[in-house]
Amino acid sequence: MLHARDGGGRPIDLPAGHPVRPVGLVPPTVWPRVGTHEHRAFLCQVKRMERVTGIAGVFFRARGPEPLSRWYAEHLGVDSPPESYDDSSWSQQEGPIVFAPFPADSEHFGSAGQQWAINFRVRDLDAMVAQLRDAGVAVDVHESRYPNGRFADLNDPEGNPVQLSQPACADAV
Secondary structure (H helix, E strand, O other), X not given: OEEEEOOOOOEEXXXXXXXXXXXXXXXXXXXXXXXXXXXHHHXXXXXXXXXXXXXXXXXXXXXXXXXXXXXXXXHHOOOOOOOOOOOOOOOOOXXXXXXXXXXOOOOOOOOOOXXXXXXXXXXXXXXXXXXXXHOOOOOEEOOOOEOOXXXXXXXXXXXXXXXXXXXXXXXXX
């Protein structure tokens, strides 16, 4: 076994004879398939690249920050920021995350003035949708089942788009 680290710095074992090399350039004909743990380990070892370990915060402007923070806590379980540095912040469950810039004219965000979108991963989309609807929140569940999961859209009280996803395939948690 070859001991390596994946793109998140976690140790992984690769089979003996795997094409990952600790240093230097490796011809493209022996590169691992893109998107696999082996590929991420390969990139980290060849490039010796330091990587971020996750998203530590999401910050955005709000007309009413405190009521909006309470809404996210009450309806989605995202705790409000701690009141002191001695208290822990909300922790998310480990899992995949998509970080994707979109073209400036993308319709994904709704209005042209909307500059950000957030997608929360959920364990059970149907249960979360029922909980939100019981609380009077309008939720639109996508009819299509996509290869990467199921999705639902809603807006927070200030009109910001929020998407919920129940991942499938390689991103299932």
